Amino acid sequence: MRRVLAVLASSLVLALGLVTLWGLFPGSPAAPAAAVLIQLVVIVSAVAVLVGVLNLLWVHLQRVINGDPGWPYSLVLFLAALIVIALVTVERLGLVAGDQLSGFLFSAVQVSVESALAGLLAFFLIFAAARLLRHRVTWAAVLFVITLLIVLLGWLRLPALGFVNDLSAWIRDVPAAAGARGLLIGIALGAAATGVRVLLGQDPSYRE
Amino acid sequence: MTPQALDAIGVWVGFILTLLIFSYLLTDNFLYRLTVYLFVGVAAAYTGVVAVEGVLLPWLRGTLLAPAPQTGQIVLGLIPLLVGGLLLLKAIPALAPLGNLGLAFLIGIGTAVALIGTISGTLIPLVYSSGAAIGDDFVNGLILILGTITTLLYFQYLSVKTPEGEVVRPLLVRVAGGIGQIFLIVTFASLYAGAILSSLTIVSERIAFLLARVLG
Numbered sequence: 001m002r003r004v005l006a007v008l009a010s011s012l013v014l015a016l017g018l019v020t021l022w023g024l025f026p027g028s029p030a031a032p033a034a035a036v037l038i039q040l041v042v043i044v045s046a047v048a049v050l051v052g053v054l055n056l057l058w059v060h061l062q063r064v065i066n067g068d069p070g071w072p073y074s075l076v077l078f079l080a081a082l083i084v085i086a087l088v089t090v091e092r093l094g095l096v097a098g099d100q101l102s103g104f105l106f107s108a109v110q111v112s113v114e115s116a117l118a119g120l121l122a123f124f125l126i127f128a129a130a131r132l133l134r135h136r137v138t139w140a141a142v143l144f145v146i147t148l149l150i151v152l153l154g155w156l157r158l159p160a161l162g163f164v165n166d167l168s169a170w171i172r173d174v175p176a177a178a179g180a181r182g183l184l185i186g187i188a189l190g191a192a193a194t195g196v197r198v199l200l201g202q203d204p205s206y207r208e
Numbered sequence: 209m210t211p212q213a214l215d216a217i218g219v220w221v222g223f224i225l226t227l228l229i230f231s232y233l234l235t236d237n238f239l240y241r242l243t244v245y246l247f248v249g250v251a252a253a254y255t256g257v258v259a260v261e262g263v264l265l266p267w268l269r270g271t272l273l274a275p276a277p278q279t280g281q282i283v284l285g286l287i288p289l290l291v292g293g294l295l296l297l298k299a300i301p302a303l304a305p306l307g308n309l310g311l312a313f314l315i316g317i318g319t320a321v322a323l324i325g326t327i328s329g330t331l332i333p334l335v336y337s338s339g340a341a342i343g344d345d346f347v348n349g350l351i352l353i354l355g356t357i358t359t360l361l362y363f364q365y366l367s368v369k370t371p372e373g374e375v376v377r378p379l380l381v382r383v384a385g386g387i388g389q390i391f392l393i394v395t396f397a398s399l400y401a402g403a404i405l406s407s408l409t410i411v412s413e414r415i416a417f418l419l420a421r422v423l424g
Contacts, residue, residue: 001305002305005305005306005308005309006305006308008309008312009308009309009311009312010312012309012312012313012316013312013315013316013319014316015316016312016313016316016317016320017315017316017317017319017320018320019320020316020317020320020321021320021323021324024320024321024324034320036284037317038317038321039267040284040287040288040291040313040317041313041314041317041318041321042263043263043264043267043288044288044291044292044295044310044313044314045314046259046260046262046263046264047264047288047289047291047292047295048292048295049255049256049259050256050259050260050264051292051295051296053252053253053255053256053259054256056248056252057252072242073241073242073245074245076242076245076246076249077245077246077248077249077252078249079249080245080246080249080250080253081249081250081252081253081256082253083253084249084250084253084254084257085253085256085257088257088261092261100211100214101214104214104215104217104218105250106254107218107222108217108218108219108221108222108225109221109222109225109246109247109250110247110250110251110254111222112221112222112223112225112226113225113226113229113243113244113246113247114247115226115410115413115414116225116226116229116230116414117229117244117247118406118407118410119229119230119407119410119411119413119414119415120229120230120232120233120407120411121403121407122404122407122408122410122411123233123411125400125403125404125407126404129400129404140389140393143390143393143394143397144393144396144397144400145397147393147394147397147398147401148397148398148400148401148404151397151398151401151402152401152404152405155401155405170348171394171398172398173348174348174351174352174355175351175355175390175391175394175395176394176395176397176398176399177352177355178351178352178353178354178355178356178359178391178395179355179359179388179391179392179394179395179396180395180399181334181338181352181355181356181359182355182356182357182358182359182360182362182388182391182392183359183392183395184330184334185330185331185334185335185356185360186359186360186363187326187330188326188327188330188331188334189331189360191322191323191326192323192326192327192331194319195319195320195322195323195326196323198315198319199316199319199320199323206308206311206312206315
């Protein structure tokens with residue numbers, strides 16, 4: 001039975017993959033079929049997201065019920081999620097006008113905490129860069145720190161540092177862009193090779 | 209409650225939450241963790257709400273919940289539910305092979321989209337623009353192409369077996385890889401600088417927000 005299901009899974013990948021691939025070429029007669037398939041994947045992904053959220057809430061509810069270590073945090077998480085869902089439901093049922101309450105929660109909690117966490121990152125990035133040379137001095141670490149300083153100084157656009165400004169712009173436009181292109185092309189080649197392997201049924205990860 | 213009062217409360221809530229997050233700079237503490245869990249709860253619920261409101265409900269209204277739905281609409285409406293149900297079976301070890309069918313559905317279509325996307329959206333434009341750069345500025349264009357190729361070669365593990373049986377990388381690949389490593393370090397440093405600048409911009413905005421609350 002397992003073998004039949006594995007063959008069925010491979011056939012499904014091949015058939016759906018090829019129809020979608022064909023449909024994505026400009027002017028292809030399979031374009032409407034590909035559009036429906038892609039839309040179905042979007043819907044399934046939304047179902048998966050919903051299942052993930054419900055699973056998260058279930059796991060934390062269990063932690064609260066069992067009194068596991070750190071259960072007060074789980075209680076806060078669970079209640080916060082419930083409040084958001086309740087507020088949105090109340091708004092959608094028309095019990096309060098507009099989306100003031102959920103908008104309030106979004107700007108007060110989501111935006112504030114997200115910005116503060118992103119801001120916190122600055123301290124750790126600077127600290128990590130400072131520690132890099134204290135840990136072990138290598139030519140790579142020295143080159144990294146020198147480039148970092150030049151690029152940072154260049155962003156300041158100080159008139160007294162004309163040469164550094166030009167050098168910083170050149171580093172960003174030429175060698176850094178070259179490295180980024182190499183990375184992106186490498187990732188794209190890897191993704192394309194993996195995609196072909198999957199479509200040819202050579203990748204067994206989804207059959208195990 | 210008036211919108212103005214709600215705004216005022218929101219600003220103060222934001223102020224307190226920002227302070228609690230920044231308290232992590234002193235040490236990992238109870239209040240910081242509490243705020244992070246609060247954030248995860250709110251963010252997860254929002255994500256779920258957006259998935260339901262933005263994707264699932266419109267789809268259901270157009271298929272299963274449509275007024276007098278036709279057979280095609282019912283089938284289309286049921287497919288995602290069926291695939292979603294199959295994916296849930298992955299959690300049960302005995303029925304996991306059935307769940308693989310749901311996974312195969314996602315992987316087949318997703319792979320085709322990714323394949324077209326990487327070729328037409330990344331590979332062709334990047335190769336074309338790298339080639340075109342040499343026409344705009346010969347020296348810089350040449351460095352750009354050299355950097356791109358050597359960066360790719362840095363991740364290449366081609367090797368040859370010597371008559372003594374030792375496996376070594378050819379000299380050319382080693383030299384090209386070494387040059388590629390330099391380009392990679394410069395790239396990562398440049399990206400790191402960008403990350404520092406972005407987060408510094410955010411932290412300065414947050415500090416200005418805190419000061420505005422404290423100083424009025």
